[in-house]
Amino acid sequence: MSDDVVYPEYENLDLDRPAPHVLRITLNRGKMNTFDYQMHTDLSGIWPLVDADPEVSAVILGGQGRAFSAGGEFEMVQQIIDDYDFRCKMWKDGRRLVQNILDCSTPIVSAISGAAAGGGLAAALLADISVAGRTAKIVDGHTTLGIAADDHAVAIWPLLCGMAKAKYHLLLNEALTGEDAEKIGLVSLAVDDDAVDDKALEIATRLAAGAPSALRFTKQSLNNWVRSAWPSFEASLAFGILGFTGPEAAEGLAALREKREPKFNQRSYI
Numbered sequence: 001m002s003d004d005v006v007y008p009e010y011e012n013l014d015l016d017r018p019a020p021h022v023l024r025i026t027l028n029r030g031k032m033n034t035f036d037y038q039m040h041t042d043l044s045g046i047w048p049l050v051d052a053d054p055e056v057s058a059v060i061l062g063g064q065g066r067a068f069s070a071g072g073e074f075e076m077v078q079q080i081i082d083d084y085d086f087r088c089k090m091w092k093d094g095r096r097l098v099q100n101i102l103d104c105s106t107p108i109v110s111a112i113s114g115a116a117a118g119g120g121l122a123a124a125l126l127a128d129i130s131v132a133g134r135t136a137k138i139v140d141g142h143t144t145l146g147i148a149a150d151d152h153a154v155a156i157w158p159l160l161c162g163m164a165k166a167k168y169h170l171l172l173n174e175a176l177t178g179e180d181a182e183k184i185g186l187v188s189l190a191v192d193d194d195a196v197d198d199k200a201l202e203i204a205t206r207l208a209a210g211a212p213s214a215l216r217f218t219k220q221s222l223n224n225w226v227r228s229a230w231p232s233f234e235a236s237l238a239f240g241i242l243g244f245t246g247p248e249a250a251e252g253l254a255a256l257r258e259k260r261e262p263k264f265n266q267r268s269y270i
Helices: 036-052 075-080 084-103 116-126 153-161 162-172 178-184 191-207 212-222 230-242 247-258
Strands: 013-018 022-027 057-064 109-110 127-131 188-191
Touching: 013 036, 013 191, 022 036, 022 162, 022 191, 036 075, 036 084, 057 075, 057 116, 057 191, 075 084, 084 116, 084 230, 109 116, 109 191, 116 153, 127 178, 127 191, 153 162, 162 178, 178 188, 188 191
Parallel strands: 022 057, 057 109, 109 127, 127 188
Antiparallel strands: 013 022
């Protein structure tokens, strides 16, 4: 019986093998690699295949062009607001993205260049080692849209940079450069912008040459820290999806489309 794993022909994920036992996954959807549903579900679903592939000992996740990913496209966000069934699909898919990355035993290295937000940022920060360009722009983006910070942030940001910094950046939606993100521990390493891909490949190559079982066992043990935050993550994901049903998400999306500051009603019964 063959151990070969067959990957689908993804529409917006480019796969190549730049070094022995290293798989590179590149987000490739327009100049900012914004997510539509297909790209989101493909990125959610690829990790069990990687986990089952005996020929892959390390993974690089990066973005084509000048951005890692600017987050969800406006049309997809509008559909989440308008369509209950689609909203449920996105809730399930967002949960699957985090779960599958956590359960993938293969070490993952993210290469963060340019803007990183939304689902793309979730995958980048859930990677085992994250390499960011010094001027990369990292921002969660959810509260500006008018919804709770879901996807990944409640589960992983407090572990990476501490509760005080997590609350500051998630509540105020304050962006960080890659250099600032390294200083607070949100990413593993910040390097010159033109060195991100080479550094990620260097790290992945070292991982791929290491003792595979020892690395996987260590990763899975460390990921239990994130799993211990699972109830908090589930709550944030549910609140995020609930927010799409209210007026704040509609106003947040309109403000983004019109390139203005949102005007939220300050009366709240929450």
